[in-house]
Amino acid sequence: MTAIPPNPADLRRECAAAIAGYRYFDEREWLREAFLTVPREHFVPRRVWWPRRGDDGRYPVLDRDEQPGRWLKAVYRPLAALITQIADGAVRIEDGPSASADFTSSISCPAVVVNMLRHLDPQDGDRVLEVGTGTGYSTALLCERTRADHVVTVEIHPALTERAEEQLAALGYRPRVVCADGEQGWEPGAPYDRLLSTVGVQAIPPAWLRQVKPGGLVITPFATPARCDVLAWLRPDGQGGADGGLIDTVYFMKARSQRARKPWTELGWPRWPDWSDWSLTVTPEGRQRLRTRDG
Numbered sequence: 001m002t003a004i005p006p007n008p009a010d011l012r013r014e015c016a017a018a019i020a021g022y023r024y025f026d027e028r029e030w031l032r033e034a035f036l037t038v039p040r041e042h043f044v045p046r047r048v049w050w051p052r053r054g055d056d057g058r059y060p061v062l063d064r065d066e067q068p069g070r071w072l073k074a075v076y077r078p079l080a081a082l083i084t085q086i087a088d089g090a091v092r093i094e095d096g097p098s099a100s101a102d103f104t105s106s107i108s109c110p111a112v113v114v115n116m117l118r119h120l121d122p123q124d125g126d127r128v129l130e131v132g133t134g135t136g137y138s139t140a141l142l143c144e145r146t147r148a149d150h151v152v153t154v155e156i157h158p159a160l161t162e163r164a165e166e167q168l169a170a171l172g173y174r175p176r177v178v179c180a181d182g183e184q185g186w187e188p189g190a191p192y193d194r195l196l197s198t199v200g201v202q203a204i205p206p207a208w209l210r211q212v213k214p215g216g217l218v219i220t221p222f223a224t225p226a227r228c229d230v231l232a233w234l235r236p237d238g239q240g241g242a243d244g245g246l247i248d249t250v251y252f253m254k255a256r257s258q259r260a261r262k263p264w265t266e267l268g269w270p271r272w273p274d275w276s277d278w279s280l281t282v283t284p285e286g287r288q289r290l291r292t293r294d295g
């Protein structure tokens with residue numbers, strides 16, 4: 001008996017229901033509609049690496065032509081990113097599973113993309129700069145919200161830029177797709193109301209704060225000393241500075257020039273965490289509780 005292949009629209013709806021369970025569409029009906037409208041599978045290359053090592057210690061390849069059902073289910077796993085490039089393209093997917101974990105491009109997890117867009121909260125008609133086009137998927141979601149001619153997306157890798165532009169155009173999305181270093185923003189399109197970075201940074205690029213309007217919003221993954229990134233928000237002040245805060249734990253590949261780790265103290269972090277501020281109690285039943293001494 002041949003298995004019936006899953007239907008992308010059904011998988012998209014199931015994925016949306018899971019994301020709704022995390023409350024990531026909260027009060028953003030446009031975002032739910034955009035998610036249900038954009039066919040994520042259109043942006044995913046035929047072959048991608050699955051981001052967890054197999055029994056042989058290598059990252060397996062998912063091939064749409066060989067295992068269409070498995071590939072499509074992976075596309076709509078709410079918490080799975082799919083790897084589209086390793087070592088800036090030096091590892092070829094035609095060569096099969098990869099031992100290298102030097103991931104340099106991916107399509108981010110559906111749930112994370114939705115959560116970032118929820119916090120970005122672009123308004124209809126806003127001018128938006130996206131840094132890290134990747135496959136073009138998150139760009140398409142942005143185009144669903146604001147006018148495509150108000151969206152600029154910047155990707156540093158030429159072949160990825162070209163492919164993303166083609167995939168977007170095939171669905172009728174015509175944002176400005178630029179191949180450049182997104183740490184410089186994109187001055188000709190400034191000022192922007194919103195800036196979404198889908199690459200992580202340790203240091204906020206000054207151009208971002210200059211090119212976003214005062215009171216506008218920057219959302220970016222921000223590297224922390226805790227072995228994870230945190231989604232950060234910043235409101236530029238019009239003078240090149242900004243105030244903001246940290247939102248949620250995420251894991252992102254880093255902007256190309258920011259891959260080498262800088263000393264945390266140089267990046268403004270306090271000596272963190274100060275473990276002596278914490279107390280630890282364990283109940284006879286084995287329940288652990290950590291508290292700050294004053295809370």
Ligand SMILES: C[S@@+](CC[C@H](N)C(=O)[O-])C[C@H]1O[C@@H](n2cnc3c(N)ncnc32)[C@H](O)[C@@H]1O
Pocket residue numbers: 104105106107108131132133134135136137138139154155156157160180181182183198199253254255256257
């Ligand atoms: C996590 S992927 C982006 C995922 C993408 N938003 C999507 O929906 O497919 C990060 C992308 O940022 C790109 N990138 C890294 N450094 C960059 C930079 N300085 N400027 C622009 N793009 C950069 C990488 O080449 C990669 O394609």
